[in-house]
Amino acid sequence: xxxxxxxxxxxxxxxxxxxxxxxxxxxxxxxxxxxxxxxxxxxxxxxxxxxxxxxxxxxxxxxxxxxxxxxxxxxxxxxxxxxxxxxxxxxxxxxxxxxxxxxxxxxxxxxxxxxxxxxxxxxxxxxxxxxxxxxxxxxxxxxxxxxxxxxxxxxxxxxxxxxxxxxxxxxxxxxxxxxxxxxxxxxxxxxxxxxxxxxxxxxxxxxxxxxxxxxxxxxxxxxxxxxxxxxxxxxxxxxxxxxxxxxxxxxxxxxxxxxxxxxxxxxxxxxxxxxxxxxxxxxxxxxxxxxxxxxxxxxxxxxxxxxxxxxxxxxxxxxxxxxxxxxxxxxxxxxxxxxxxxxxxxxxxxxxxxxxxxxxxxxxxxxxxxxxxxxxxxxxxxxxxxxxxxxxxxxxxxxxxxxxxxxxxxxxxxxxxxxxxxxxxxxxxxxxxxxxxxxxxxxxxxxxxxxxxxxxxxxxxxxxxxxxxxxxxxxx
Ligand SMILES: *[C@@H]1O[C@H](CO)[C@@H](O)[C@H](O)[C@H]1NC(C)=O
Ligand SMILES: *[C@@H]1O[C@H](CO)[C@@H](O)[C@H](O)[C@H]1NC(C)=O
Ligand SMILES: *[C@@H]1O[C@H](CO)[C@@H](O)[C@H](O)[C@H]1NC(C)=O
Ligand SMILES: *[C@@H]1O[C@H](CO)[C@@H](O)[C@H](O)[C@H]1NC(C)=O
Ligand SMILES: *[C@@H]1O[C@H](CO)[C@@H](O)[C@H](O)[C@H]1NC(C)=O
Ligand SMILES: *[C@@H]1O[C@H](CO)[C@@H](O)[C@H](O)[C@H]1NC(C)=O
Numbered sequence: 130x131x132x133x134x135x136x137x138x139x140x141x142x143x144x145x146x147x148x149x150x151x152x153x154x155x156x157x158x159x160x161x162x163x164x165x166x167x168x169x170x171x172x173x174x175x176x177x178x179x180x181x182x183x184x185x186x187x188x189x190x191x192x193x194x195x196x197x198x199x200x201x202x203x204x205x206x207x208x209x210x211x212x213x214x215x216x217x218x219x220x221x222x223x224x225x226x227x228x229x230x231x232x233x234x235x236x237x238x239x240x241x242x243x244x245x246x247x248x249x250x251x252x253x254x255x256x257x258x259x260x261x262x263x264x265x266x267x268x269x270x271x272x273x274x275x276x277x278x279x280x281x282x283x284x285x286x287x288x289x290x291x292x293x294x295x296x297x298x299x300x301x302x303x304x305x306x307x308x309x310x311x312x313x314x315x316x317x318x319x320x321x322x323x324x325x326x327x328x329x330x331x332x333x334x335x336x337x338x339x340x341x342x343x344x345x346x347x348x349x350x351x352x353x354x355x356x357x358x359x360x361x362x363x364x365x366x367x368x369x370x371x372x373x374x375x376x377x378x379x380x381x382x383x384x385x386x387x388x389x390x391x392x393x394x395x396x397x398x399x400x401x402x403x404x405x406x407x408x409x410x411x412x413x414x415x416x417x418x419x420x421x422x423x424x425x426x427x428x429x430x431x432x433x434x435x436x437x438x439x440x441x442x443x444x445x446x447x448x449x450x451x452x453x454x455x456x457x458x459x460x461x462x463x464x465x466x467x468x469x470x471x472x473x474x475x476x477x478x479x480x481x482x483x484x485x486x487x488x489x490x491x492x493x494x495x496x497x498x499x500x501x502x503x504x505x506x507x508x509x510x511x512x513x514x515x516x517x518x519x520x521x522x523x524x525x526x527x528x529x530x531x532x533x534x535x536x537x538x539x540x541x542x543x544x545x546x547x548x549x550x551x552x553x554x555x556x557x558x559x560x561x562x563x564x565x566x567x568x569x570x571x572x573x574x575x576x577x578x579x580x581x582x583x584x585x586x587x588x589x590x591x592x593x594x595x596x597x598x599x600x601x602x603x604x605x
Contacts (some may be wrong), residue, residue: 276343426459
């Protein structure tokens with residue numbers, strides 16, 4: 130085992146070694162043998178319970194203990210529980226043996242535990258469950274710098290590790306391989322909990338615990354946490370385990386825990402859309418968004434950026450799309466800078482939007498707040514296609530997951546050449562945040578054809594397909 134000695138092997142003092150196994154049976158000289166045998170039987174019994182018990186494992190446990198020659202007194206049972214308590218084994222949250230395939234299969238996060246997998250459904254762990262004998266999840270997980278110093282264990286409710294605190298209610302434990310402050314990655318890791326919420330009679334958490342590479346995180350992008358607040362109907366309480374300090378290493382166990390480490394992985398497109406439908410509906414309720422203005426047939430919204438990946442000539446770009454919109458009766462163009470809109474202002478804006486036009490960037494996550502079938506037009510600076518890797522397609526993915534229509538991307542052919550011809554990484558760091566130009570001809574044709582499609586699509590659409598936001602938003 131290559132787990133770190135410091136945390137995983139620290140256990141309580143061996144105080145009960147001499148008090149057990151004496152009351153009911155006359156022990157011969159081979160005390161030691163019986164001692165060993167007793168421990169063996171104990172684990173056999175535990176194994177049996179784990180295999181077969183469905184209700185409280187402790188009812189069976191009592192019966193077996195009462196019939197056993199090994200134990201007859203209450204003291205002895207306490208002694209046994211104490212041994213179980215000491216036998217709880219903490220393993221590192223981040224298992225360095227799987228560094229090379231951190232996100233495959235059981236992943237390097239809680240690598241000894243497997244997820245529940247049903248066809249088309251979100252993959253998750255839930256504790257306690259029968260398969261692990263009704264044990265609770267416990268964490269020693271305060272470290273914010275190295276996930277292999279944090280650890281986890283499963284423990285029976287009556288034999289929690291020494292000095293453990295038990296937290297009541299449902300705890301969501303999230304693993305995010307990237308960054309909770311990146312809206313796309315934050316949303317992607319959080320949507321799996323919404324999927325669990327949908328399949329679990331709308332159960333909501335008491336608290337959230339966030340990990341990145343096994344390191345504790347205590348905040349996320351405000352856009353994402355407000356969306357979660359709207360979705361789950363209450364403030365998002367992120368656990369920080371107190372400021373504790375180094376010696377405050379006591380374990381924390383959870384009455385009910387749900388662990389997610391695969392984002393939307395394994396979910397069917399239907400299930401994914403269900404999740405985004407729910408979030409959209411709850412966000413609109415939370416922000417008290419009324420119906421749409423009947424006079425507006427097509428709402429076109431340009432989400433603008435300041436600084437990085439902004440337009441070289443914003444007024445020129447706005448002018449082109451404005452002109453196309455003006456040609457269509459009932460079309461209205463709105464130009465917005467999301468960074469100075471509140472969450473609810475964004476929700477209101479997007480609920481009246483049929484076409485969103487924007488540079489690649491976090492503000493595009495707002496697309497999920499449009500009605501289903503909304504159109505997305507995405508713009509990139511020079512160099513991305515060749516050098517940006519798969520990350521450049523995240524808004525294509527988000528569009529398909531949330532039931533939107535990605536209308537393609539425009540890639541600026543113009544820009545400074547890279548001064549490091551054979552160094553893609555250095556070129557990309559230059560291109561990443563470059564400004565975006567425009568092509569009048571292309572933008573006019575593209576804008577006009579997307580707006581026409583929207584009009585056609587909406588004429589065919591059954592208006593009842595877009596139900597107003599109400600009640601539980603389809604979660605039962
Ligand atoms: C439990 O807490 C007590 C008092 O803080 C401490 O002395 C003891 O070492 C702790 N036990 C374990 C196993 O951490
Ligand atoms: C086992 O014995 C204890 C105390 O001797 C008693 O409280 C408990 O009810 C018994 N359990 C069963 C299942 O008989
Ligand atoms: C931006 O575009 C407008 C309209 O095409 C043009 O009049 C203006 O000169 C441009 N501004 C710059 C700085 O190029
Ligand atoms: C919003 O942001 C834009 C661009 O940064 C700025 O010009 C504008 O003044 C801001 N508006 C408000 C109301 O803060
Ligand atoms: C602008 O777009 C048009 C239409 O797609 C294309 O024919 C033309 O080559 C583009 N111009 C530039 C400078 O890329
Ligand atoms: C979205 O469009 C598809 C076909 O393009 C249509 O079948 C579906 O009903 C539309 N959904 C909504 C909610 O309008």
